[in-house]
Structures are given as structure tokens and as C-alpha cells.
Amino acid sequence: MNRPVLRLYGLVVLLFGVLVVFTSRWTVFEAEALRDNELNRRELLQEQKIRRGTIRSADGKVLARAVPQQGDTFGRRYPTGELFAHAIGYSYTSIGRAGLERSRNDELTGRRTELVSALESILGRSNEGDDIRTTLDSRAQQVAIDALEGSGHKGALVALNVKTGGVLAMASNPSYDPNGLDDRATFAELNRDDANAPLLNRATQNGYPPGSTMKVVTAAAALDTGRYRPDSQVSGENGKVISGVPLNNFGQEDFGSVDLTFALTNSINTVWAEVGEKLGGSTMQRYLERFGFYAEPPMDYPDQQMTASGVRKRGDLAPMTSNAVDVGRVAIGQGDLFATPLQMATVAQTIGNGGVRLEPHIMAKAVDPDGRTVETVEPDKAAQVISRQTARDLTVMMKQVVREGTGTAAALEGVEVAGKTGTAELNTTGLNQPWFMCFTPEVAVAVTLERFQGGTGGTTAAPIAKAVLQALGQ
Amino acid sequence: MSARNRELLALVPASLLLTAGFAAIFIQQSAELSDVSLTYGAGFLALCLCGHFVIRATLPYADPYLFPLVAVLACFGLVVIYRIDETLAREQAQWFVVGLILFAATLVFLRDFRVLERYRYTVAAAGLLLLLLPRVPGIGQQVNGAYLGVGIGPISFQPAEFGKIAIVVFLAAYLRDTRQLLVQGSRRFLGVTIPPLKHFGPLLVVWGGAMVMLVFIRDLGSSLMFFGGFLALLYVATNRLSFVTIGLGLFALGAWFFAGTVGHVQNRIDTWRDPFDRTLYDMQGGSYQIAQSLFAQADGGLFGTGFGQALIDLPNGSSILPAPQTDLIYAVITNELGLAGACGLLLVYLMVAERGFKIAMLAEDSFSKLLAAGLTAVFALQVFVIVGGVTKVIPLTGVTLPFVSYGGSSIVANFVLLALLLLVSDRARRPARAR
Numbered sequence: 001m002n003r004p005v006l007r008l009y010g011l012v013v014l015l016f017g018v019l020v021v022f023t024s025r026w027t028v029f030e031a032e033a034l035r036d037n038e039l040n041r042r043e044l045l046q047e048q049k050i051r052r053g054t055i056r057s058a059d060g061k062v063l064a065r066a067v068p069q070q071g072d073t074f075g076r077r078y079p080t081g082e083l084f085a086h087a088i089g090y091s092y093t094s095i096g097r098a099g100l101e102r103s104r105n106d107e108l109t110g111r112r113t114e115l116v117s118a119l120e121s122i123l124g125r126s127n128e129g130d131d132i133r134t135t136l137d138s139r140a141q142q143v144a145i146d147a148l149e150g151s152g153h154k155g156a157l158v159a160l161n162v163k164t165g166g167v168l169a170m171a172s173n174p175s176y177d178p179n180g181l182d183d184r185a186t187f188a189e190l191n192r193d194d195a196n197a198p199l200l201n202r203a204t205q206n207g208y209p210p211g212s213t214m215k216v217v218t219a220a221a222a223l224d225t226g227r228y229r230p231d232s233q234v235s236g237e238n239g240k241v242i243s244g245v246p247l248n249n250f251g252q253e254d255f256g257s258v259d260l261t262f263a264l265t266n267s268i269n270t271v272w273a274e275v276g277e278k279l280g281g282s283t284m285q286r287y288l289e290r291f292g293f294y295a296e297p298p299m300d301y302p303d304q305q306m307t308a309s310g311v312r313k314r315g316d317l318a319p320m321t322s323n324a325v326d327v328g329r330v331a332i333g334q335g336d337l338f339a340t341p342l343q344m345a346t347v348a349q350t351i352g353n354g355g356v357r358l359e360p361h362i363m364a365k366a367v368d369p370d371g372r373t374v375e376t377v378e379p380d381k382a383a384q385v386i387s388r389q390t391a392r393d394l395t396v397m398m399k400q401v402v403r404e405g406t407g408t409a410a411a412l413e414g415v416e417v418a419g420k421t422g423t424a425e426l427n428t429t430g431l432n433q434p435w436f437m438c439f440t441p442e443v444a445v446a447v448t449l450e451r452f453q454g455g456t457g458g459t460t461a462a463p464i465a466k467a468v469l470q471a472l473g474q
Numbered sequence: 475m476s477a478r479n480r481e482l483l484a485l486v487p488a489s490l491l492l493t494a495g496f497a498a499i500f501i502q503q504s505a506e507l508s509d510v511s512l513t514y515g516a517g518f519l520a521l522c523l524c525g526h527f528v529i530r531a532t533l534p535y536a537d538p539y540l541f542p543l544v545a546v547l548a549c550f551g552l553v554v555i556y557r558i559d560e561t562l563a564r565e566q567a568q569w570f571v572v573g574l575i576l577f578a579a580t581l582v583f584l585r586d587f588r589v590l591e592r593y594r595y596t597v598a599a600a601g602l603l604l605l606l607l608p609r610v611p612g613i614g615q616q617v618n619g620a621y622l623g624v625g626i627g628p629i630s631f632q633p634a635e636f637g638k639i640a641i642v643v644f645l646a647a648y649l650r651d652t653r654q655l656l657v658q659g660s661r662r663f664l665g666v667t668i669p670p671l672k673h674f675g676p677l678l679v680v681w682g683g684a685m686v687m688l689v690f691i692r693d694l695g696s697s698l699m700f701f702g703g704f705l706a707l708l709y710v711a712t713n714r715l716s717f718v719t720i721g722l723g724l725f726a727l728g729a730w731f732f733a734g735t736v737g738h739v740q741n742r743i744d745t746w747r748d749p750f751d752r753t754l755y756d757m758q759g760g761s762y763q764i765a766q767s768l769f770a771q772a773d774g775g776l777f778g779t780g781f782g783q784a785l786i787d788l789p790n791g792s793s794i795l796p797a798p799q800t801d802l803i804y805a806v807i808t809n810e811l812g813l814a815g816a817c818g819l820l821l822v823y824l825m826v827a828e829r830g831f832k833i834a835m836l837a838e839d840s841f842s843k844l845l846a847a848g849l850t851a852v853f854a855l856q857v858f859v860i861v862g863g864v865t866k867v868i869p870l871t872g873v874t875l876p877f878v879s880y881g882g883s884s885i886v887a888n889f890v891l892l893a894l895l896l897l898v899s900d901r902a903r904r905p906a907r908a909r
Contacts, residue, residue, distance in 0.1 A: 002835045004710045005847050009831040012854045016824050019858065020817055022865035026771040027813040034772035039755055042769055042794070046785050 044093050048073040053108045053129035055088055055100065057138040058168075058364065063088050064101065075182075076101075082175040083141055086201040087134075087167070087362060089302075092182035099201075100362050102302045104132055107366040107375065128369040135166030135364045143471040147464040148173035148449075155449035156202035158345040159468055162444050164379040165349065165358030167299070168472060170342075172202040204297065204306045207338025208448055211422030211457065212406075213435045214333030215272045216398065217347060219264055221287035222275050223393055224386040230393050231259045240270040242328035247273050250423075261397045265405035267421065269332050276331020284327055285320035290385040291357065292346050294319070298359040298382055299342070309343040311336050333422060344437045345446035351398070352418070352439035355391040357382045394418075398438075407436065409462035415440050415474050419465070421457030422448075430454045436461035440474045477538040477903075478530045484542035485526060488549050489519035495553030495781065502782035518549055521574060528578040532585065533900035540829045540899070544877055544892055546822055548885070551878035554807055557782050558799045562880050569882040573889035580893035587897045591841050594647035601640025602683065604633035634696050635874070635887035638852050639894070642703060646844035649711040653840070657712050694729070694739055695859045695871025699852060701725050706851035707844055710834075746869035763796045764863075764870045767805040770795055771865070778812030785809075799880035801872050804864045819878070820861070827854040830895055836902040846898045849891050 026034065034040060051074050055064040063084045066074040076091050078084070089099015097105060105111075110129040137159075144157045148171055159169040176198040181187050190199050200206060222228040236255025239246045249255070249269050255262075263271035276284055288294060294310040294317055296303055310317045311325050313336060318325055329335030342360065350357040359380040366375040386394075398418035401407045406421040419438030426433055434457040437446040445465045452460055493515030500511055522545050529536060548570060556563035584590075590597060607624045608614040615623035615630065623632055649656075683700075705721045708714075733739045745754050745761035749768065754761040773779065784806060788794050795802050808816040830850025837843045856873055863870035874884040 001710055001713070001840065001843050001847075004713045005831050005834045005843070008706055008710060008847065008851060009828065012827050012831075012851075012858075013824065015854070015858045015862075016820050018867055019820055019861050019865060022862075022867050023771065023808060023816045023820075024813055026768050026865060027774050027808060027816075028776060031772040031775055034768055037750060037765075037769070039750060039752075039765055040769045040772075042773055042785050045788065045794070 047109050048093055049127060050074070050109050051128045052076065052091065053110070053131040053366070055108075055132045055134060057084075057134055057136045057141075058166075059138050061138040063134070063136070064091075076178075078178045080138070081177045081179060083138070083145055084136065085175045085178050086172045086203065087136060087141075087170040088178070089305075090178040090181050094182045094184070095187050098199075098302065098305065100132070100134070100301065103300045104363055104366075107132060107363070110368070130366040130368050130374055132366055133364045134362050135161065135164070135168060136170070136362065137168045137472060140169040140468050140471040141171060144169045144171035144447075144464070144468050145173065145175065147467050148447075151449055151452075151460060151464065153449040153452055153455075154196070154202065155447065156206070156341045157445065157447040157464065157468065158203045158341045159472065160345050160349045160360055160444045162349050162352040162439055162442055165360045166364060166377075167360055167362045168443065169468060170201075170203050170362070172200070174198045201305050202450075203341045204299070204301060205340070207307055207309055207312070207340050208433050208435075208450070209337060209424035209426075210333040210339040210344055210448075211424030211433060211435050212267045212269075212333055213344055213347075213420045213422035213437045213446075213457070214331065214337065214339070215264060215267065216351070216394065216420045216437070217287060217291055218272050218276050218279075218284070218331040219260065219397065220291075220351065220386050220390060220394055221279055221283060222260070224287070224390040225279065225283060227279065228260055228275065230261045230397055233257055233259055234263060234271045234275070236263060236268045236271050238270065240274060242270075242273045242277060243326040247328070261400055264397045264420070265400045267401075267406055272332045273328035277328040279327075279331075281320040281322075281325065281327050284331065287385070288320065290383050291350060292343060292382065293339070297340075297342055297346070298380075300361050300363055300377075306342075307340055309337075309339040312338050333424060341446045341448055343446075344435065344448075345444050348419075348437045348439040348444035348446060350385045351391050351394050352441065352444050353391075354388045355384060355386040357385050402438065406456075406458040407438070407462050409458055410436060410438055410466045410469070412440075412466065412469060412474060417466075417469065417474075419462070421462060423456040423458075426451065432456065434459075434461045436465045438462075438465050438469070440469060443469055443472050443474055445469060476534075477536070478526070478534060481529070481538040481541055482523075482526055484539065485519065485522045485545055488522065488542055488545040489515050491546060492518045492549035492553060495549070496556065498781040499553065499557050502780070518552070521571065525574050525577060528581055529896065532581045533896055535903040535905075536896040536900035537829050537833060537903070540826065540892060540896060543822055543826050543829065544888075547819075547826075547877035550819065550822075551803070551875075551880075553781075554803060554810075554878065555799050555880050557810070558786060558803075558806065562799055565882075566880050566885070569885050572882065573886045576886055577889040577893045580890050581897065584893070584897060587845075587894060587901075588839075588841060590643050590845075591647045591650070594644050597640050597647075598644035601637045601644060604637040604640065605683075607633045631883040632874075632881065633883070634693075635881075635883040636890075638700060638703065638856075639849070639887060639891055641700060642707070642848035642852055643845065645704060645707045646841055646848050649707055649844055650840040653711040656717075657714065693871055693873075694742060694869055695863060695873045698725075698868070698871075699855045699859050699873060702855045703848055703852035706855075707848045710847045711840075711844060742869040742871065746866065749866070763802070764866060766795050767802050767864050767870070768866065770802070770805040770809040774809040774812045774816075776812050777814055778808070778810045781810055783810060797872075800874055801860070801870070801879075802864060803875055803879050804861050807878075820857075823854070823857045823876075826850075830854075833895055833899040833902060837898055838902060842898045842901065846895060849895055853888070853891060 049072055052066045056062055062079050064078050067077050069075045089101040091097045091101040108129045148155050154173055156172045161168055174196050176190055236258045238249045238252050238254040247270055255268055296306050296308050313324055320327055326335040330337045359382045361377050363377050365373050368374045395418045398420055399416050402411050402417045402419045407419040410417050410419050417438050417440055422435030424433040432452050432455050434452050434455045435448045436457045445468055447461045447464045449460055493511050496511035496514050555566050613624050623630055705718050709718045733743055749761040749765040786793055786798055798806050827850055834843050834846035837846055856876055860873045860875050862868045874881050876888045
């Protein structure tokens with residue numbers, strides 16, 4: 001009877017092997033999916049007990065901090081209220097997380113890599129998260145919010161550090177108060193307000209027709225391919241036929257033969273539409289992608305709260321090589337092109353930084369409860385978009401815009417600003433989407449306002465950009 | 475080194491494990507280490523030593539590894555239960571003492587265990603009675619739709635834990651007599667060996683019993699455990715795979731039929747197939763338990779969160795894992811000690827099974843062989859049924875994890891099982907002149 005006993009033991013070994021396989025399945029192979037399962041509330045319950053790290057601005061202001069609640073759990077307070085609502089977001093057990101609170105959740109809850117946490121599990125898991133120091137400047141943010149609110153229009157502004165990609169200001173108007181947002185009625189009401197959509201981050205989530213600011217991208221492609229130079233002679237006549245339809249200049253003005261610098265300074269539509277058409281769809285597409293269009297921005301911000309810029313046909317991104325795309329009109333910021341303020345600020349940052357596009361980031365560093373810096377965000381190159389020479393030529397051309405062109409309202413004393421205005425026409429009776437984007441050697445800014453009757457970029461958006469530049473010490 | 479000295483030595487690591495486990499929990503709870511953990515460790519060691527000396531006095535030749543292995547399991551269980559609820563751990567420690575007393579009593583009063591053979595039908599009747607007790611009005615208790623508990627006054631116990639031993643004793647005695655007849659009287663029909671109906675009859679009764687249990691007790695896990703033990707014994711006795719195949723076929727047929735007709739069983743199978751279905755998850759007695767079990771295991775990962783760190787209590791004081799100290803204790807262990815700890819635990823169980831089967835192979839007479847093999851098979855199957863349920867290999871049912879789960883009946887009954895195995899072992903390993 002020993003053979004069957006031995007076989008029986010073999011069967012038991014086999015059965016236990018199945019148990020090991022299934023335990024491995026849940027603990028290792030499918031663990032990620034189980035943790036992400038919507039029925040799984042363990043993480044939220046666990047994290048309630050963790051003292052989330054404090055978030056501070058670059059100048060040391062507390063933007064979010066943990067407050068003890070009943071039991072051994074913690075809630076969240078946002079001392080600056082509406083000021084940083086979109087950049088920082090919120091974190092509540094009942095409604096989830098948004099903004100930096102979401103994208104930097106691992107740091108704020110003190111979660112480390114697998115190897116370190118294996119070590120920590122022996123020593124006991126920490127119940128305190130890391131503090132985060134952001135790149136945001138509270139004065140610039142205040143100026144930006146005040147200026148946007150003062151304009152009386154919805155809109156958004158992004159200011160980037162040209163040399164690091166750090167986000168200095170990110171404002172979206174109207175804003176909301178993240179304090180007490182876990183009250184269901186309050187949150188539901190904010191969600192219902194479709195007219196104002198206060199929870200929407202207009203700086204990253206909403207694409208607008210960029211208008212003439214787009215001519216900078218077209219100019220960059222034109223110069224960088226070597227097909228044009230700043231002094232190349234082009235025809236600025238009114239009513240050129242672009243994609244089979246005549247295109248007009250602002251005020252139907254006829255310029256005759258001009259050079260490219262003059263064409264940018266005076267924002268001549270027909271010149272840049274023709275340049276775009278001559279460069280062609282595939283070349284334009286190549287430069288758009290290098291500038292960061294057609295992809296979600298590589299910023300430490302939730303994917304769900306960012307939108308890729310580019311031409312959109314029925315909501316979907318359509319490449320410039322598509323037959324449905326009017327390359328000439330896209331080259332002057334029309335033709336169903338949509339760009340976020342973050343995207344246009346990135347364009348300015350790239351040119352200001354010698355053609356190198358950097359990944360924008362909000363976090364500067366993470367500091368653990370013992371005061372050690374555990375993570376520092378270094379400038380990260382996203383792409384070499386244009387040559388250093390092209391960037392220099394473009395800068396000269398854009399300085400001309402502020403010195404004597406459409407953007408004089410952004411001129412500062414002591415530092416030369418390079419910029420470009422934009423006024424996208426939403427209808428034929430003067431309802432506009434004004435834009436301004438600019439940079440100094442240190443700061444790049446893009447700002448836009450929604451549905452401004454009769455407003456042009458130079459008169460409405462440029463002064464806001466100027467105020468923010470000043471607040472940042474430019 | 476003699477067998478008993480090896481056993482004595484092997485008890486030391488078990489006590490150290492207990493001391494270390496309690497130390498880890500104390501550090502986690504109060505961030506300081508008191509010497510209470512040492513006291514607990516010493517107390518546990520003293521208890522085990524008592525057990526050891528009883529074995530030394532009564533069974534000098536018995537297997538030296540079984541008792542220390544069980545001590546490891548029991549101390550592991552105590553630590554985990556203490557981590558879940560201190561009061562329960564104190565009760566479990568008391569049951570541990572009761573178990574040891576019954577263990578010693580079995581060793582002393584049942585030295586010649588072969589008398590059991592003579593009382594086979596009495597034992598069988600007692601076993602069946604035990605199994606049906608939970609359905610007796612007034613004392614039976616229903617938990618999650620299954621009838622597994624009996625409550626008389628303040629005492630409540632799970633008779634199935636004792637029933638499994640009785641059934642194995644009966645089957646071992648019965649099959650010892652009839653195994654030859656079952657094999658020789660068989661005819662081959664269409665390439666399948668058919669046993670003679672006359673001798674197979676009582677075994678069909680056992681199958682019927684398992685089906686009745688399925689309907690009356692409404693517990694798929696226990697009936698799977700019992701019927702599996704029966705098939706294992708049948709296989710060992712006859713060495714005929716065809717018998718096992720027929721048996722499995724019959725069981726599957728019955729299970730399939732009752733799954734469709736008994737709502738409770740049907741529900742268990744549905745929740746097993748799709749635990750994340752929203753309606754099943756929200757349903758009373760639905761898939762919440764198995765889903766939370768899987769979430770807890772996922773939380774554990776490779777090395778676990780560490781002792782005392784798993785999330786068990788909700789802010790409102792209730793438990794996120796239903797029955798963490800009994801049904802889902804394996805999920806708690808995996809959560810806190812990870813895949814590594816769970817594999818270690820399974821390895822200890824596998825080693826117990828290995829020793830048990832080894833005893834069966836060393837035993838000389840058929841009854842001893844069948845008894846040892848049957849007890850070991852039922853023990854191993856019980857582990858498979860509950861761990862398999864918790865890890866979603868099979869539908870989750872309410873049997874205990876032997877020696878580890880909280881529960882008086884479980885620990886006491888399994889100590890009796892251990893005593894029987896040691897009795898068989900002592901007889902098998904005794905040198906010829908000492909008999």
C-alpha cells in the first residue's frame with residue numbers, strides 16, 4: 001500500500017503548489033490591478049491615517065497642510081484658498097484627489113520604491129509623508145489671479161522658469177476654494193456649474209485657438225529649416241488665396257513686399273499662412289511635435305487634467321498631413337488648431353532657452369519628516385526643438401514685436417522682453433480670444449482670455465503678462 | 475541523538491518564533507519593547523515541554539518532528555490572533571491548554587489505538603451524529619448560510635472538526651476488511667473496473683452521506699474535505715485509480731445538481747466566479763469577503779507590510795475583513811508577511827503532511843496505514859480547502875486553518891488527530907524486541 005500513499009503525497013504537493021501559484025498571482029502578478037480596483041478602498045483608508053506632507057510655495061508660504069481629525073485620521077487645509085486651487089488641487093477621502101495632490105501622492109504619503117519599502121516594512125512603515133517645496137511663486141500667483149479676475153473674463157496664465165522648466169505661476173479664472181470640498185453638496189454644485197466650470201484648469205485642460213502667437217512656431221520652422229532668413233523678402237499683399245479661399249490681413253491692410261521680421265512685428269496673416277503652406281504639412285507637423293504639440297505635456301500633473309494641443313477634428317487630434325487640415329490657416333493659429341496656455345508658455349520657454357524645450361514641473365523638491373531632501377527635480381530636457389542660431393534670430397524678431405509692434409504694452413524697463421500677441425477671431429462681429437506670450441532671459445509667460453468683445457492680445461493680455469513679469473522681478 | 479531529544483531541541487525555535495512575533499507586535503503597538511514577550515515565549519515553551527514529556531513517557535519511538543511542527547503552527551496562530559484581537563488570543567491560549575490536555579489523555583488512554591477497529595460502527599454512528607448536530611433545532615447554529623456550529627448554553631463548538639476524525643477511523647477499519655474483496659471481486663466493463671456492488675454498497679452510503687451533508691450542512695468545503703478524505707483512503711486501500719475516478723464523477727454530479735438547486739451553494743459559486751461584480755459585492759453574504767481577501771493579499775506583496783501593520787480595523791471600529799481570525803486568517807498572514815510568509819506557512823503544513831504519510835508508509839498493518847494516511851489526507855485537504863477558498867482556487871467556505879485559525883473545536887480536534895498519528899508512529903517505529 002506504500003505506492004498509493006506516495007502518490008497521494010505527490011497529489012498533496014501538487015495541490016499546495018496550486019496554492020502557492022494563486023497566492024503569487026494575487027500578491028505579485030495581479031496585485032497592481034487589485035490595488036487599482038474601484039471596489040478597493042484600502043489605500044484611501046490607509047492614507048487617511050498618514051499625515052500627508054505639507055506643500056509650500058517657492059517663497060515658503062504653506063499651500064496645503066494636514067490637520068488632525070477625529071480618531072487617528074487627518075484632514076486637509078488649504079490656507080491660501082482659491083489662490084492655488086488649480087495648481088495644488090485637493091485630497092479628500094470622499095471625492096478623491098486632483099492637481100499636484102494627485103500627481104505627487106506617492107511623495108506626500110511617504111511611499112518609496114519597492115526595495116526601500118521592503119526595508120522599511122521591517123523597521124515599521126512611516127505614518128508621515130514627505131513635504132513638498134514647489135516652484136510656484138506666491139506673489140506672481142496673486143498678481144496673476146488678481147489680473148485675470150480684474151479683466152472680467154475667464155482665462156488662464158502660465159509662467160515658466162526659462163532655464164529650469166519650473167512652473168512659477170499657474171492661474172485659471174474662475175477658481176474655487178478647495179477647503180471643505182469634501183462636503184458633497186458643495187462639490188456637486190461646483191461640478192454642476194457648466195457655465196463657469198470652476199474646477200476646470202483652463203491653463204492645462206482647455207485648448208483655445210492660439211491666433212497669431214502661433215506665427216512664432218511657423219517662424220521657428222521657417223528659419224530652422226533654412227528655407228527662410230529673418231531678412232527674406234515676402235509678399236504681404238491682402239487677400240492671398242490659401243487652401244482655395246482668400247485670406248485677409250488684420251483690417252484688410254495691404255503691405256506689399258516686406259521681410260520676415262517686419263511680417264512678425266506687424267503680424268501679417270497672408271505672409272505666415274503662405275510660409276506655412278510652402279513648408280508643407282509634414283514639416284509643420286515635425287516642428288509642432290518638437291514643440292510639444294500632439295502629446296500630453298510631460299508635467300508632474302494628473303493626465304486627466306491635461307490636454308494635448310494640436311489640430312482637432314470632431315474632438316480628435318488630426319495630423320497636419322491630413323487632407324482635412326488647412327496648413328496655411330493653422331500656421332496663423334486658426335484652422336481648428338487648439339493650444340493650451342501651458343503649451344504656448346512652453347513655446348516661449350523653448351525659444352528663450354536657446355531652442356531646448358524643458359519638461360515643465362511644479363515640484364522643486366521633496367523633504368522627508370527628518371528634514372532630509374529625498375528628491376530634487378532637476379531641469380529635464382524634453383527636446384532640442386530648433387538650433388541655437390534659430391532661437392537667437394527668433395528672439396531678435398520677437399523683441400521687435402514688443403519694441404515697436406503689436407506688443408508694446410508688455411515692454412519693461414531695464415530688461416528687453418521678446419513676445420508675440422494673438423487675437424483669434426471667434427466670430428465676425430469682434431468676439432475675440434486675445435493672447436500674449438513672451439519671455440525674458442529668465443521667465444516665459446503665456447496668457448489668454450475667453451470671449452473678449454473687441455479685445456486684442458496687445459491691449460488686454462499683454463498688460464497681464466507684464467504685471468506677472470514684474471512680480472517675478474523682471 | 476534519540477528521537478525524543480531531537481523533538482525537545484526542535485521546540486526551542488518554535489518558542490523563539492513566538493517571542494520574536496510578540497516582540498514585533500509590541501514594538502509596533504507602543505514603540506517600545508517590554509519583557510512581556512519573553513514571558514509569553516517562556517510560557518509557551520513550558521506548555522510545549524509538558525506535551526513533550528507526556529510523549530517521552532508514553533511514546534518513546536514516535537516521530538520526533540510532528541509535535542515541534544505543530545508547535546510552530548500553533549504559536550504562529552497565537553501571534554496572528556493576538557495581533558487581530560488580544561482577548562481572542564487569550565481564549566485561544568486557553569483552548570491550546572485544553573487541546574494539550576486532551577492530547578495527553580488520548581496518548582495515555584488510547585495506547586493501543588487498535589481497539590478503535592472494534593468499535594468502528596459505534597465510531598461511525600458518533601461521527602454522523604456529530605455532523606448532523608448543527609441541524610438539530612435549538613442547538614444548531616447557522617453561520618453565513620452554512621450549518622457548522624452547535625451551541626449548548628455558553629459553549630459552542632463545531633462538531634465537524636471531530637466528525638472528520640470519526641469518519642476516518644471508521645473508513646480505515648472498514649476498508650481494512652473489504653479492500654481485498656473490493657479488488658478481487660471487481661469486473662471490468664467497457665474498460666472500467668467496476669467494484670462488486672455488495673461491498674461497494676457501504677461506500678455508496680458514504681457518498682450519499684457527503685451529498686446529504688452538502689444539502690443539510692450546506693457547506694461545500696466540508697463535504698469536499700470529507701469526500702476527498704474518503705477517496706484518498708479508497709485509493710490507498712485498493713490502489714485502483716478507477717474507483718477514485720468514479721467517486722469524483724459521482725461527487726461532481728451531485729455537486730452540480732445541488733449547485734443548481736440549493737441557493738446557498740449556487741451563491742457561493744457565483745461569488746467565486748465573479749467576486750468584483752457590483753451587485754454580488756453589495757449583496758448580503760455576497761462576494762465582499764472574497765474580494766476583500768484578495769485586496770488584503772495584494773496589499774501584502776512579496777514581503778508583506780510587517781507584523782501589526784495590515785489594515786484590519788475601519789475607523790468606525792468594525793473590520794474591513796469579515797472573520798479575519800478564522801476564515802480569512804490566511805489573508806491576514808499574506809497581508810502582513812507577504813508571499814514569502816505565506817509560502818513558509820504552507821511549507822510547514824507540507825512538512826506535517828510529509829511526516830504523516832511517512833508514518834503511513836512505515837506502519838506495518840493495514841489499519842494503521844489507512845488510519846495514518848486518512849488522517850493526514852483529511853488534514854492536508856482541510857488546509858487546501860480553506861487556503862484555496864481564500865486565494866480563489868475554489869469557492870470560499872468556512873473551515874478553519876488547522877492550529878492557526880481561532881477556534882476551540884478546531885485546535886482541540888486537531889490535537890486529537892495529532893495524538894492518533896503519533897500513536898501509529900510509535901508503534902511503527904518501535905524496534906522489534908521492544909514490542
